[in-house]
Amino acid sequence: MRPRTIGRLGVFVVTVAVLGVVVVLSLMVGRQAISPGEVIRALLPSATGDNADIVRGLRLERTVIGLVAGLALGAAGALMQALTRNPLADPGLLGVNAGAAAAVVTGFAFFGVTNGLAQTGLALAGAAVASVVVYLLGSGSRAAATPARLALAGTALTAVLFSYINAVAMKDQQSFDEMRFWVVGSVVNRGYDRLLIALPLIIIGVLLALAMTPALNALSLGDDSAHALGLGVGRARVATAVAITLLCGAATAVAGPIVFVGLTVPHVARMLVGADQRKVVPLSMLLAAGFLVFCDTLGRVVSGGAEVQAGIVTAVLGAPVFIALVRRRTLVAA
Amino acid sequence: MNSRLTRLAGAALAVTVSLALTACGGDDSVEPAASAAASGPFEYKDALGKDIKLDKAPTTVVAQSSVAAALWDAGFQVKGAYGELKPDAAGKLSYQAGSLDLSKVTVIGSTYGEFDTEKYALLNPQLLVDYTFDNKALWYVPAAQSEKILSLAPGLAVPGNYKTTDEAIATFVDLAGKLGADTAAATAAKTEYDSALKAVGESAKTSGLKVAIMSPGTDSLYVADPVQLPEGNTLKNQGLDVISPTNPKNEVFAQFSWEKAVEFKDADVILVDARTYDAAKADLAKVPTWANLPAVKAGQVYPWYAAAPYSYQSYAKIYTELAGELKSAKKLS
Structure with missing residues (x-):
């Protein structure tokens, strides 16, 4: 019993250490070669000039946004897999990303909304509406919202919304330029103002997520068993869905739709600490934060020409990892 | 790649719109003579190396919006246009549409990928003009519809790339002249x-x-x-x-x-x-x-x-x- 506890504590310690290394790397590595000493000098609040613009202006902002968005996506992915008891669930599954993107694109194309605050509001509203619609579709008239029905409803809604987004985006050049960000996520130059708008929602989402973990453990036994254990199944499910919506909507508003982070990271977390959601959810947050920042850093230097968006790197790295996980063993259902 | 294409498409949009703007603001005295076509045969070796021969200079010409705008200023008025022709919130076309006057032009499509083949057929087109950027295809003619579109009238490709603006403009003035336009205003x-x-x-x-x-x-x-x-x-x-x-x-x-x-x-x-x-x-x-x-x-x-x-x-x-x-x-x- 004890060695296991230490082992699991060790997992968290190592994860935090790795996260620290990733953050340091993200400040050191970029398209412009700057020595470690100069990077440290550039981080001082009094520093000005090119290095300060690059390190403190560009890189630090990317790192902070990557950490927050990654953390939110990791938590959302873990919650979603637990909620739907579907190990292949991802933040796109419940239509949350699509809802957020559709709302922003609608605002931009038809009402000329370009303001960051308004766009974030739209993204969250879109995410929330999409979640509710999926939940209603999934619940149907009589049957309960089973994982399979929810997943199907989410997939259907996502398909509809992305067709809509594409149709609107094709309408004119300007909205298509703006749209690129809502197709592939990125943490470049998103601005602290957008992050500040989203941060309170992410904090609430994280607290709610952590509070729901014991209930999710019970839910993993199946609705009937959870019910027998005295859990308000419906209420737990709604609370979890609210947390997912907050986390995904806010993360999408800040960094755009980033794929495979919410899908892959929780599997790694479960491999490391088992199926206990009280450990899986926080570990997923840390791992996802590190993973997204790492992907962004890699994207800066991986190609000879331009940078590669973080959203593409997560897909390129995340997909094979995910396939390997699926093939290696029976997936640990959340 | 994506963004480059977008930029390219945007470029086209820009061309189209500037034409339209000029059209609205300009005086009507320098009205291009669209139908005053030359009676002689039309011959043109296009950018795809195709020899286009028509018995008479075509009067019903449909062109991609940027091309149409350039021809318009050169003195030739197209009957139909497709490309970037979507007005902004204020109802104006971008500078890219030039002096194109949409009240005199049938819009066949107003964005990339949009081409109303039926509307096009109803115009009884005699010639279609578009850029080629890859030396293979016409830029704004949707690949899936191109066979049908090109069966209705020959497609003439003008080069998408030029060394200088002089060379580019001369290409369009020359084409307008061959189409029978009076290019005096351009000169x-x-x-x-x-x-x-x-x-x-x-x-x-x-x-x-x-x-x-x-x-x-x-x-x-x-x-x-x-x-x-x-x-x-x-x-x-x-x-x-x-x-x-x-x-x-x-x-x-x-x-x-x-x-x-x-x-x-x-x-x-x-x-x-x-x-x-x-x-x-x-x-x-x-x-x-x-x-x-x-x-x-x-x-x-x-x-x-x-x-x-x-x-x-x-x-x-x-x-x-x-x-x-x-x-x-x-x-x-």
């Missing part, structure tokens, strides 16, 4: 065009300004390679010092990480892509390596009318505006 506008270019050359020489042509996006900085741009070469020929970015792939736009923006600090003037700059302006102000560029700090950022229609009229206006800007701009380093 008259050439004088204005030439003197505008001379003015650019004079301010370039006296000021010694270094100029960069950019299309800044929040994700990356795109720097145009003047050697790949007709207007870039034309301006360089006038003695303007236009910065050439490192561009190993020989693309129109070299794409850079924003960290690399500090390498463009020697630019005294930055010409920014007029298609996208206004929308991105507020976000760009928050990008430190953009905001701290000397030219940006000094407010020496001016529009670059990317993909304006290739006509003496439109470029006379563009170069006159540029000459004025170069005159008032200060050398910063």
Whole structure:
């Protein structure tokens, strides 16, 4: 019993250490070669000039946004897999990303909304509406919202919304330029103002997520068993869905739709600490934060020409990892 | 790739719109003579190497919007147009549509990928004109519909790339002439065009300004390679010092990480892509390596009318505006 506890504590310690290394790397590595000493000098609040613009202006902002968005996506992915008891669930599954993107694109194309605050509001509203619609579709008239029905409803809604987004985006050049960000996520130059708008929602989402973990453990036994254990199944499910919506909507508003982070990271977390959601959810947050920042850093230097968006790197790295996980063993259902 | 295509499409959009603007604002006395076609046969060797022979010069011509705009200024009025013809919220077409007058033109499609084959057929078209950028296909003719479209009338490809704006404009004036148009107005506008270019050359020489042509996006900085741009070469020929970015792939736009923006600090003037700059302006102000560029700090950022229609009229206006800007701009380093 004890060695296991230490082992699991060790997992968290190592994860935090790795996260620290990733953050340091993200400040050191970029398209412009700057020595470690100069990077440290550039981080001082009094520093000005090119290095300060690059390190403190560009890189630090990317790192902070990557950490927050990654953390939110990791938590959302873990919650979603637990909620739907579907190990292949991802933040796109419940239509949350699509809802957020559709709302922003609608605002931009038809009402000329370009303001960051308004766009974030739209993204969250879109995410929330999409979640509710999926939940209603999934619940149907009589049957309960089973994982399979929810997943199907989410997939259907996502398909509809992305067709809509594409149709609107094709309408004119300007909205298509703006749209690129809502197709592939990125943490470049998103601005602290957008992050500040989203941060309170992410904090609430994280607290709610952590509070729901014991209930999710019970839910993993199946609705009937959870019910027998005295859990308000419906209420737990709604609370979890609210947390997912907050986390995904806010993360999408800040960094755009980033794929495979919410899908892959929780599997790694479960491999490391088992199926206990009280450990899986926080570990997923840390791992996802590190993973997204790492992907962004890699994207800066991986190609000879331009940078590669973080959203593409997560897909390129995340997909094979995910396939390997699926093939290696029976997936640990959340 | 995606963004480059987008930019290219945007360029087309720009061309189209500028045409429309001119149409609305211009006086009607220089109405292009669309149907005053020459009676003789029409012969043209197009950019795809195809020999197009018609017994009579076609009167019902449909063209991609940028092409249509260039032909319009050259004196030939198309009957239909497709391409970037969607008006903005204020009901105006972009500068890219030039003087195209949509009240006289049937719109077959108003964005990339849109082409109403039925509407096109109903016009009884005799000729279709579009750019080719890959020497294989017509730019805005949707691949899935191209067989049907090209069965209704021959498709004539004009080159998408030119060395200079002179060469580009001459191509369209020549084509308009072959289509039977009276190109006198275009020839008259050439004088204005030439003197505008001379003015650019004079301010370039006296000021010694270094100029960069950019299309800044929040994700990356795109720097145009003047050697790949007709207007870039034309301006360089006038003695303007236009910065050439490192561009190993020989693309129109070299794409850079924003960290690399500090390498463009020697630019005294930055010409920014007029298609996208206004929308991105507020976000760009928050990008430190953009905001701290000397030219940006000094407010020496001016529009670059990317993909304006290739006509003496439109470029006379563009170069006159540029000459004025170069005159008032200060050398910063």
